[in-house]
Amino acid sequence: MMMFILRRIFQTIPVMIGVTFVVFFIMQLVPGDPAVLLAGEGASKETIEGIREQLGLNQPLYVQYTDYLMNIFRGDLGVSLKNSQPVLDEILVRLPITIELAFFSILITIVLGMAAGIISAIKPYSLTDVSVMLIALLGISLPSFWFGLMLMYLFSVKLQILPVAGWDSILHIILPAVTLGAGGAAIVARMTRSSMLEVIRQDYIRTARSKGLRETVIIYKHALRNALIPVITVVGLQFGALLGGTVLVESIFAINGLGRMIVDAIRMRDLPIVQGGVLCASLIFVIVNLFVDIFYRFFNKRIELN
């Protein structure tokens, strides 16, 4: 197990470096001379040359990339083009908000998704099951940005029980977290159901029945633990979709998190901020995946060896 964790951590390093490379490479796609863009219109040749010198833009690409990578290690993600503040400072202000949002959303994904999946699996093909699965199918088909707007209209405009936007109290978290978590919950519900149905057919469930255990004990103690193992992976993947989704949800609910920062920066052509934000979110995702993998391996070990 220790060996597996170490090997897995070791495998993650090239992926992280790959991520920095892709981010760096994409930014090379920017049409035009970055020095000219930075200097602004009508800047003198000397200014442009100065910027080029200062940012190392006159160096070959591989040197530029190595510098970029070294700077990342030093925690230097460049400065914002708009206010010349270090990108890292801006990220550190925004990140906790996004993490908070992501945390509550994944909570909704897991709790709601698993509960719905279990309810469905207990009586397969019943009216409850069919309804829950239809809702789940809708859940994966609704655009989150629209779903968020409709929730906002219903709860904030019509019923006026929840705040429209912002990020001040726990009440502010509810709508964005539901918006962001709902899609994942639908996927987790479908996965939990099929996994439960698979497990309920297993021999050890029959053994549990033959012991005279109650149906509830059989489902929650004997079936659920086994059924949730494959669901862990799905939750991990959903976390990625969820991080991406913060971009939309933060924009809808005017939350000053990492996602909104990236979108605003794209609109203002503040590339270092975009670069830093995308890099940061991706690295978080890689690390979360690492944990999910180890977690999964830990639970799956016994099943594999069976």
Next chain:
Amino acid sequence: MYDSDKPVLEVKGLKTHLTTKNGVSKAVDGIDFSLHKGETLGIVGESGCGKSMTSLSILRLIPSPPGKIVDGSILFKGKNIVEMSEDQLRKIRGNEISMIFQEPMTSLNPVIPVGEQIAEALRLHQKLGKKDAWQNSIEMLKLVGIPSPEKRAKQEPFQLSGGMRQRVMIAMALACRPEVLIADEPTTALDVTIQAQILELIKKLQAKIGMGVIMITHDLGVVAETCDKVAVMYAGNIVEHAPTEQLFSDPKHPYTKGLLNSLPRIYEDQDELATIEGNVPSPYHLPEGCRFASRCAHREAICDRKLPELIEQSDGVKVRCWMYTDQWALHEEKEEVL
């Protein structure tokens, strides 16, 4: 009150059918047998003959849908299991009647320590506290011959070998000292040497606890070694029922004879093992007459017309075959006259 001379388990006219989109499969189609305390009944037959379905029916463990007990009764100490409520049934399962399954590899829950899997039955039925139940389950592991049971109890099934797991299954089944143990092919998945050990263990514990055992198997060797009496099943019916010795020395039904002929014998010269020609009829489309008729060397017109009854020949020997009926004699005479 329950009388100890009476059989502890009595199955009468049991029919378990499976309804699928292909039609109705008569997996178990009218089975009768009884079991006394301390006695071992073998149920033998090829795969698909309904023997496992019979065993699952006794504790009503057939997956439903598609399975359903459509007729008959299962009397446990005089009470009919078929008509019991779920609650009454749960008090019997794992407590008074328990089961061992064929696949020790998949029959234990992979994520629960084996000690806990034994202890939960003890807590449920014997109302033991957590500590006592755990202590008891370690005792059980010791009883079934698992070395260092304290350590093993905390382990999960993947850390145990196949033979060990089957021992755990036995410990689990016997933890509450049941009156009936149903062993469904308990040794099929195991190595030959382990097989003998497991059978020996079941016999030893049977003597100790005094329970009745139903041994479901396709292996006549297992029957010879463990059973007092045998029921031979074919296509959902019992075709012959006899004390073990008699069955082996004087088989009556052509199918039983065929089965015994297909066994390798050490003391006789056999050029090749005999096989029974033909196929078992599909449980979805059973013939009207004798179900073995299409494969039987003695087949006559009457065999195809009507299914023979299971008729007692002599003490404890019952056969379902026209050859042992008056009709057959009449039929023979007619032939002679012609």
Next chain:
Amino acid sequence: MSLEVKTVQPNVIVNPTVSKPESKLKGFLSQLLMNKAATVGAFIIIIYILLAVFAPLIAPYSPYEIDLENKMMPPSSDHWMGTDDKGRDILSRILYGSRLSMGVGFAAVLFGAFIGIIFGLVAGYYGRWVDTVIMRIMDVMLAFPGILLALAIIAALGPSLINVTIAVGAFSVPLFARIVRGSTLEVKRLEYIDAIRSLGANDFTIIFKHIFPNILSPIIVQATLRLATAILSAAGLSFLGLGAQPPSPEWGTMLSSGRDFLFSAPFIALFPGIAISILVLGFNIFGDGLRDAFDPRMKK
């Protein structure tokens, strides 16, 4: 009397897909029809495609014509879905918008599938270091959460509907590559591939004539499911103002402008969202049905 000509058949190496294409197709179609949900999904998709194609004939108004006197009118018999903040007929805009939203989705998946399939085939067929290099690149692309890779690409190329197509397509590439590689590895092991190679077929022929037709089913299933995601992502990016720009009737863009009038005229945002949801639902259930029809083992 004609002489019967006996042709000596050489031992023909039969490609499993071409052995009985007709019966296979028939079996597949009957499987698909038996799956009621898939039929409903296909029905939805076909309706949408027809509406998009015949939008100019069906749409009661021009999607761009501004009529400030009739702005933000709730749904009525004149305007079934009401009018937007500039008095344009929402129904007509949605009909025309279906061309954009579906077009972007199809184009993105085609683009992503094309590149992904080539990567997957090459990686699976050649194996060794080629495989390692390609698949590690794909792993890195998959390490970007959700639409963030698309965002980075748009940040570099600039906001436009075409760039959204490229960006959304790019993040389907690794998914196609993975599936195609896996299937290629399976097919490559089949004996007849060895036989064809021994007959002197070159790599190109083997890959495109013999392997590719055999791995079409997982590709089609994946493409259908990806279409759902691609349409959602593209609309989302336009919603953020990074794709189609107003006054385009693209659904995400419409939603985005409707959002400013959520208090006074919620129907402006309501209908484009419903249009997207039903279409995506159609692709999702059709995709599920396809998967079941292609692979009966997956059926639960």
